[in-house]
Amino acid sequence: xxxxxxxxxxxxxxxxxxxxxxxxxxxxxxxxxxxxxxxxxxxxxxxxxxxxxxxxxxxxxxxxxxxxxxxxxxxxxxxxxxxxxxxxxxxxxxxxxxxxxxxxxxxxxxxxxxxxxxxxxxxxxxxxxxxxxxxxxxxxxxxxxxxxxxxxxxxxxxxxxxxxxxxxxxxxxxxxxxxxxxxxxxxxxxxxxxxxxxxxxxxxxxxxxxxxxxxxxxxxxxxxxxxxxxxxxxxxxxxxxxxxxxxxxxxxxxxxxxxxxxxxxxxxxxxxxxxxxxxxxxxxxxxxxxxxxxxxxxxxxxxxxxxxxxxxxxxxxxxxxxxxxxxxxxxxxxxxxxxxxxxxxxxxxxxxxxxxxxxxxxxxxxxxxxxxxxxxxxxxxxxxxxxxxxxxxxxxxxxxxxxxxxxxxxxxxxxxxxxxxxxxxxxxxxxxxxxxxxxxxxxxxxxxxxxxxxxxxxxxxxxxxxxxxxxxxxxxxxxxxxxxxxxxxxxxxxxxxxxxxxxxxxxxxxxxxxxxxxxxxxxxxxxxxxxxxxxxxxxxxxxxxxxxxxxxxxxxxxxxxxxxxxxxxxxxxxxxxxxxxxxxxxxxxxxxxxxxxxxxxxxxxxxxxxxxxxxxxxxxxxxxxxxxxxxxxxxxxxxxxxxxxxxxxxxxxxxxxxxxxxxxxxxxxxxxxxxxxxxxxxxxxxxxxxxxxxxxxxxxxxxxxxxxxxxxxxxxxxxxxxxxxxxxxxxxxxxxxxxxxxxxxxxxxxxxxxxxxxxxxxxxxxxxxxxxxxxxxxxxxxxxxxxxxxxxxxxxxxxxxxxxxxxxxxxx
Numbered sequence: 001x002x003x004x005x006x007x008x009x010x011x012x013x014x015x016x017x018x019x020x021x022x023x024x025x026x027x028x029x030x031x032x033x034x035x036x037x038x039x040x041x042x043x044x045x046x047x048x049x050x051x052x053x054x055x056x057x058x059x060x061x062x063x064x065x066x067x068x069x070x071x072x073x074x075x076x077x078x079x080x081x082x083x084x085x086x087x088x089x090x091x092x093x094x095x096x097x098x099x100x101x102x103x104x105x106x107x108x109x110x111x112x113x114x115x116x117x118x119x120x121x122x123x124x125x126x127x128x129x130x131x132x133x134x135x136x137x138x139x140x141x142x143x144x145x146x147x148x149x150x151x152x153x154x155x156x157x158x159x160x161x162x163x164x165x166x167x168x169x170x171x172x173x174x175x176x177x178x179x180x181x182x183x184x185x186x187x188x189x190x191x192x193x194x195x196x197x198x199x200x201x202x203x204x205x206x207x208x209x210x211x212x213x214x215x216x217x218x219x220x221x222x223x224x225x226x227x228x229x230x231x232x233x234x235x236x237x238x239x240x241x242x243x244x245x246x247x248x249x250x251x252x253x254x255x256x257x258x259x260x261x262x263x264x265x266x267x268x269x270x271x272x273x274x275x276x277x278x279x280x281x282x283x284x285x286x287x288x289x290x291x292x293x294x295x296x297x298x299x300x301x302x303x304x305x306x307x308x309x310x311x312x313x314x315x316x317x318x319x320x321x322x323x324x325x326x327x328x329x330x331x332x333x334x335x336x337x338x339x340x341x342x343x344x345x346x347x348x349x350x351x352x353x354x355x356x357x358x359x360x361x362x363x364x365x366x367x368x369x370x371x372x373x374x375x376x377x378x379x380x381x382x383x384x385x386x387x388x389x390x391x392x393x394x395x396x397x398x399x400x401x402x403x404x405x406x407x408x409x410x411x412x413x414x415x416x417x418x419x420x421x422x423x424x425x426x427x428x429x430x431x432x433x434x435x436x437x438x439x440x441x442x443x444x445x446x447x448x449x450x451x452x453x454x455x456x457x458x459x460x461x462x463x464x465x466x467x468x469x470x471x472x473x474x475x476x477x478x479x480x481x482x483x484x485x486x487x488x489x490x491x492x493x494x495x496x497x498x499x500x501x502x503x504x505x506x507x508x509x510x511x512x513x514x515x516x517x518x519x520x521x522x523x524x525x526x527x528x529x530x531x532x533x534x535x536x537x538x539x540x541x542x543x544x545x546x547x548x549x550x551x552x553x554x555x556x557x558x559x560x561x562x563x564x565x566x567x568x569x570x571x572x573x574x575x576x577x578x579x580x581x582x583x584x585x586x587x588x589x590x591x592x593x594x595x596x597x598x599x600x601x602x603x604x605x606x607x608x609x610x611x612x613x614x615x616x617x618x619x620x621x622x623x624x625x626x627x628x629x630x631x632x633x634x635x636x637x638x639x640x641x642x643x644x645x646x647x648x649x650x651x652x653x654x655x656x657x658x659x660x661x662x663x664x665x666x667x668x669x670x671x672x673x674x675x676x677x678x679x680x681x682x683x684x685x686x687x688x689x690x691x692x693x694x695x696x697x698x699x700x701x702x703x704x705x706x707x708x709x710x711x712x713x714x715x716x717x718x719x720x721x722x723x724x725x726x727x728x729x730x731x732x733x734x735x736x737x738x739x740x741x742x743x744x745x746x747x748x749x750x751x752x753x754x755x756x757x758x759x760x761x762x763x764x765x766x767x768x769x770x771x772x773x774x775x776x777x778x779x780x781x782x783x784x785x786x787x788x789x790x791x792x793x794x795x796x797x798x799x800x801x802x803x804x805x806x807x808x809x810x811x812x
Contacts, residue, residue, distance in 0.1 A: 005746055005757050007717075010739040013730045015499035017486035019530075021458070022465060026479045026527060032470035035075065036068040037463045038454025038504045045448035046076045050366070050420060056445050058388070058421040060371070062430045063450025066507030070368075070424050072450075077323050077366040077422065084321035087364025090313035091115060092354045092412055094306045096270045102310075102351035104413040105263045109315035115264065116309045118257070119271075122250050123307045126275060129246035130282040139242050143235060150231035157220045164216050168209035172217070179217050181210045240276045247275070271307055278302075305352055312336075312356040313363070321365035326358040329369050331379045334358050335387065336395050338410050354412055359384075359393045362419045371425025371433075384421070385439045392416050453501045456493060460502055464489050464509070471510050477517035480528045487533040488512060494729040497697055512536050544583035548702075551587055556709045560647055562588050563676035564710045570594060570668030572758070573679035574645065574660040575703055575718065576652070577695035586695060586702025588679050590646040591657070593664035597788045598640025602627070602665065605644035612652050619658030625686045626662060626751070630778070631785050633770070638788040641665055656693035659684040663755055670780035672759045677716035678746075679703040680754065688751040692723035697730055704734050704743055712737065717744030719754050752777075 024030050036043065042063065049059040063069045089112025091105040107115060133139060161179075165172050171182045171189055182189045183206045198206075251272050258264035275282070281302035315322070326333055336357030340347040358367055374380050379398055387393050394414040423444060430447065433440040454460050465485045472479055480488075491512060495503035503509065513528075515536035520528040554560040562573065570593040577586050602624035606612035612620075620643065628637050643661050645652060659682040667674045681699050683691035700718045707716045725747050730738075737743045748754045752763035755777050764776020772779035 005748070005753060008720075008725055008728065008738075008745040008747055010735060012499075012725060013728050013735045013738055013745065014732070015456075015490070015493060015729065017461065017489040019482040019486040021461065022482040022485060024465075024482060026481055027465065027469035027472055027485065028479045030466055030469050032473050033463060033466035034470075036072045037467055037506065038460055038502070039068060039072060039450050042069070042448045042450040043072060043076070045446060046073060049422075049446035049448065050077055050080045052446070055391070056442055058444045059423065059446045059448060060430050060433075060444045061422060061424045061448045061450065062427045064426065064452055064505065066505035067450040067452060068504065068506050069448075069450045070370075073368060073422055073424060073448075074323065074325065077368065077420075081321035081323050081365055082319070084365070086315050086318045087321065089113070089311065089315055090356070090360060090363070090415060092310040092312055092351050093267050094308075094351050096274050096306070099306075099350065100410055102354065102410060102412045103263070103267065104415050105261075105267065105309075106415070107261060107264075109318060112309075112311045113314055113316050115258070116311050118254055119307060119309045122247070122254065122271075123304050125250055126243075126247045126282055127304070130243050130279065133242045133246040134239070134283055136242075139238070142238055146231055146234045146238065150227055153227050154224055157224055161217060161220050165213055168213050172213070179221070181213050181217075183210070239279050243276060243279055243282070244272075274306070305350065308352060310352050310354055312354060313360050322362055323366045323368065324358050324362040325368040327370070327373070329358065329374045329380050329384075330377050331383055331398050332357065334374075334380055335383050335393060336360055338395060338397065338412070349410060351410065351412070354395065354410070357393070359387060359417060359419060360415065363393075363415070363417045364419070366420045366422060368422045368424065371423045371429050374423070375429070385443060387417065388421065388443050389439065390414075391418075450504070452504055453496045453498065454504050456489075456498075456500055456502045461489055464492060464502065467506060467509065468513055471513045472517070475514060475517075477514060478520050478526065478528050480513070480516075481530075483530040484516060484528040484533050487530040488516075490729070491533065491537060494697065497694070497727045497729060499726055499729060512540070515540060541583070544581070545585065547578070547580055548583075548585040548587070552705060552709065555588075555706055561590055562706055563590075564707045564716060565713055566676050567673035568676055569671055569673045570664055571676070572660055572664045572667070572674050573676065573703065574657045575679050575681040575699035576654075576657065577698045584695065584698050586698035586700070588703050588706055589648060591643065591660055591664055592646055593641060593643050593661070593668045595639065595641045595665065595668040595784075597638060597792050599636075599638065599792075600640045601637070602639075602641045602643060602661075605642055606648065606652055611648070611650075613654070615655050616653050616657070619655030619683065620661055622655075622684060622686055623658055623662040623665060626684065626688055627665065629686060630688070631782055635786075635789055638785065638792045639669075641668070654693075655683045656681050656695075658682075659690055659751060659754060662688075662751055663758055666751075666755055666777055666781055667759065669784045670759075670761075670777050671784070672761050672777060672780065674758045675715070675760070677707070677713060678719060678758055679717075680719045680758070682719065682721040682748070682754070684751060690721045690748050690750060690754065692721045692727075696720055696724045696727050700728075700745065701731060701734055704737065707743065708737075712742045714742055715744075716742075717746060719746045719748055719757055722747035722749050 061069045086109040088106045092102045095103045171184045339353040340349045392414040395412045397409045492502040516528045516533040519535040520532040573588045574591040604620040607617045660680045762776045764772040764778040
C-alpha cells in the first residue's frame, strides 16, 4: 500500500459554476454581447493601429482560429470608418493622344457617376444635333458657295489654258495620264503619222511651243491644287464651325460644371478636338446606306466608346470610409485587371475594360485580408507590398511578370492610394514573415495578439452569458436557462484545461451552444438546460472517439498489454495524449526498464531506433543525469540500463514521461515492485523536482477508463505534478468515482514523493555522511550500484582498461 500522501480533494477536481451567480433565469432577459470577450490586448492594439495614420503602420492580427480575431477586426474598423470622410470616385477615360495609356480622373464621391451621365448626354446630343446642323439650308448654301467658287476658278484656269494653247497652235486633251498637248494645223489635230511627215524645222517649232505650254499647264495645275486645298480647308473649317455651333454650348456647360477639376477640363478639350477631327462619324450615314443598297458592309457603324467614362470606383452610396474584406485575394482581385473581348478572331481591349481591384475599392479606407490566402496566391503578396511601398496602385498584366514573349496591352495611369491593410493570420505566419521578409517589418508595424484564454472572472462569466444570448439571437436558437449557461462556462474552462481561466475560442463555444439547442429541441424543451449542454458535449465526443474506443477494446482484450492490478519491478504505466483532428484523448502505455552492470548509462530504445523526438530524448538524458548526480558523487556510475515503451508502433515526443522513466529505473535498481494500479505523468529536472505537463485531464480520464473496464479496486489512481492541480476539470463521472474513494489523484513535487506512492517504500534521506537508510529506495539503489562497481572492478584488468582508454581517445 502507498505511504500516506496527500490526495487532491474532490472539490478541486473540477470547478463548478453555480447558476445562482447569474441575475437572470434565461438569456432572453439579458442584452446580447457586442464586441469580443477577453481580448483587451488585441482590441487595444487594433484601436491604435487604425488610429495612427503614419505610412507603414498597417496591422497584423495574430491568433488561433476561433478567437474572434476576424469579427473583432471587422467590427473595429467598421465602427472607425463610420466617422471618416467618404473617399473619391475613380474614373478611367480614353487618352486620345496615346490610347494605350488611359488617364485616371479622381473626383469627389458621386461626381464620377455624374460625369458618366454628362458624357453620355454630350455624345448623345452630338449624334443628334450635328447631323441636323449639316442638313440645314445655311450649311448647304455656304458649302455650295465654297464649292462653286472653286469650280469657277477651276473653269477660268482651264479657259486660260485653252487660250494659251491656241496662241501656240496647240490643243489640250484630258486623258487618264493627265493633260497632254496636241499639235493643230488648219484647225484640226495632227495624228502621229502626219506629225512625222512635217519638215524638221516645223516639227522643232511645234515641240518648242509644246514645251512652253507644258510649263503653263504645270503652273495652272499647281494653282488648281492650291485652290482645291484651300477650298477643302474652308469646307473643313465650315464643318467645325457648324459642329461647334451644335455642341459647343454643351461643352461650355460641362467646363463650367467641372471648372475646379483640371483633369476633366483637359479631357473635355481632347473630346472636343476628337469630335472635330472625326465629324464623319457623327454625320448621318444611315441615309447613304438606304440610298445605295449593299453599302452597309462598306460603311460600318462608327463606335463612340472612346468618349465614354469608365467609372471604376463609385462611392456615391458610400457612408464613411470603405471597409473591404477580400476573401479571394488573387492578383487581379487585389490589383485590378484589364479584360479582353474577342473580335474577328482576335482579343482586343481598351480603357472601358479596366476593372477595379480590392485596393481601388478600399482606397481611403480599410482592406482586410487573410494572411494565408494572400501568401497562397501567386504574385499577390509581392503585388501588395509593391503597392504599399510605392503608395500607388498600378494595373499590370500578370503575363508581364512571367511571359517570355512581351505582350502589348494597356498601361493605365497609376492611382495614389491611402489604405490601411489589415492582415489576419496565425502567430507562426507572423514570425516567419518577420524573420524572412524585410518588407513585412517596414509595412506591418502593428501587431495585435489574440489569446486563447482569459481569466475566469465574474465579468468574463457575465460576458460569456451575453455571448450565448447573442448566438441564440443571431442563429434563432432556443434560449438558455441559467443552468445551461453555467454548464457552458464549465466547458470553457475544460477547453483551456484551467480552473482559473476560460477559453476565448468562442467558435467552439458557439458550436456547443448550437448543438445544445438542437438536443433541447429533440427533447421537446423550450429552454436549453444543463443536461442539454452535457448531451451536446457527449454527442460531439461520441462522433469523434472511434479510435479511442478501438484502443480501449485492444486493452480490454489483452492485445495491448496494460496491468491495472498487482505490482511489477521495473514496469510502470505511463500516460500520453493522442490528438486526432479536433479530438484528443489519453491512454496508458507500458514502460519497462532493465538494468545491468555496464558503463553505457541509460539507453532509450526509442531514441536508438529513431522513433523519438528531441524533447523526449532530452527527458531521458535528464533522468540519467539525476542518477549520476544522486549516486555517483564518490564513485563512477557502473550502470547500463535500457528503457522502452512496449507495443509502441509510432513515434513519441515530449518530456511528460521523464519522471515515469526515472521511477522505472529506481524500481529496477532497488528491486522494488511498482503498483500497476497507479499511472504516472510528469516531467522531471536534474534535481528530481517534478515539472508540470499538458493534457492532464485526458490522461487521468484515459487511465480511469481502463481501470473501470478492468474493475476498480479502490487503490488505483494517477500521480500528477502538483502544479497541474489548477488544470483539473475532470468529467463528472471521474469526479464522483474519486469522491467515493474508488480512484485517487496524487499531486507530487519530487521524485521521492512519487516513488513512495508507487512502491509503498520510503524514499529515504541521506545522513551527514551521505548514506541512505538501508531499506529505503535510495539505500537499495546505492547498495545495488556498489555491487555493480565491485563486480565491474573484478572483471576489469589493467590491460582491458588500457585498451578501453585507447578506444575512448580515438573516439574523441
